[in-house]
Amino acid sequence: MATANHNLSNYDKTTIPNAKDFRFGIVVSEWNDKITEGLWQGAFDALIDCGAVKENIVRWNVPGTFELTYGAARMSKSIYADSGMLDAIIVIGCVIQGETKHFDFVCEGVTQGIKDLNLSGDIPVIFCVLTDNNMQQSIDRSGGKHGNKGTEAAIAAIKMADLRKKTK
Numbered sequence: 723m724a725t726a727n728h729n730l731s732n733y734d735k736t737t738i739p740n741a742k743d744f745r746f747g748i749v750v751s752e753w754n755d756k757i758t759e760g761l762w763q764g765a766f767d768a769l770i771d772c773g774a775v776k777e778n779i780v781r782w783n784v785p786g787t788f789e790l791t792y793g794a795a796r797m798s799k800s801i802y803a804d805s806g807m808l809d810a811i812i813v814i815g816c817v818i819q820g821e822t823k824h825f826d827f828v829c830e831g832v833t834q835g836i837k838d839l840n841l842s843g844d845i846p847v848i849f850c851v852l853t854d855n856n857m858q859q860s861i862d863r864s865g866g867k868h869g870n871k872g873t874e875a876a877i878a879a880i881k882m883a884d885l886r887k888k889t890k
Contacts, residue, residue, distance in 0.1 A: 731764065731869030733877050739884040741774040744809040746879055747845075748779065749793035751815035753786040757857075760864035761814045761850055764872030765879075772880055780808070787815030787851060788828050791835030798845045808845050809883035812875050815851040816860050829853045846882035850875035 746769060750762050762781070769779060784793040790813040797811055813836060819825045832851055839847045850871055854860045862868045 731768075731873040733768070733873070735772060738772050738877060738880055741769055741772045741880045741883070744774060744880065744883040744887075745778040745807045746774060746780070746876075746883070747794075747797045747808050747811040748781045749790055749797060749811065749813045750781060750783050751785070751787045751790055752783050754816035754818065754860065757816040757852060757860045757864045758814050760861075761816070761852070761870065761872035761875075764865060764870030765812055765814065765850065765876040766872075768873040768876035769880070772877070774880075778807075786828075787817050787832055790815050790832055790851070791839065794836065794839055794847050798839065798843050798847070809886060810846045810848060810879040812848040812850055812872075812879050814872060814875070816864070817851065817853050818857055818860060819853075819855045825853075844886075846879070846886060848875045848879045848882065 748762065748765060751758050766779065770776065782793055782797060784790055794811050794813050797808070815832065817825055817828050836847050836849050852860050852863055852871060863871045
């Protein structure tokens with residue numbers, strides 16, 4: 723695994739733009755909430771640690787990971803986006819392999835959907851969806867022994883918000 727020897731929560735704050743002037747949307751799946759809440763906390767804490775203001779972080783919940791694409795699409799067209807209040811969106815979800823092909827369909831659909839939003843929209847959408855073989859792998863990546871993928875997503879969101887600002 724790519725994260726086997728890498729802690730996802732490690733970052734060098736001196737290499738990251740200050741997030742105090744950026745606004746972030748976060749769409750969180752309620753499915754596998756033990757995992758997604760850990761990812762949310764990792765993202766939120768990293769944003770705050772890098773200077774983001776709590777009031778500039780908007781959270782929406784959706785029922786499952788497949789619904790993240792719709793939630794992000796609506797958020798990117800919401801009053802927050804229309805008023806220039808969003809600089810990046812993070813989608814947070816978790817799909818764990820089961821015995822059916824459902825896993826493949828959900829993973830493919832949300833991945834392609836988020837890719838499409840990034841190609842067609844003005845607000846970068848950061849993919850923070852765990853697609854693990856079992857619950858332990860997800861626990862390990864949502865605040866466990868490999869750190870927190872939510873932290874990594876927040877750092878990516880800050881960098882992409884900065885890129886967006888510089889290229890407008």
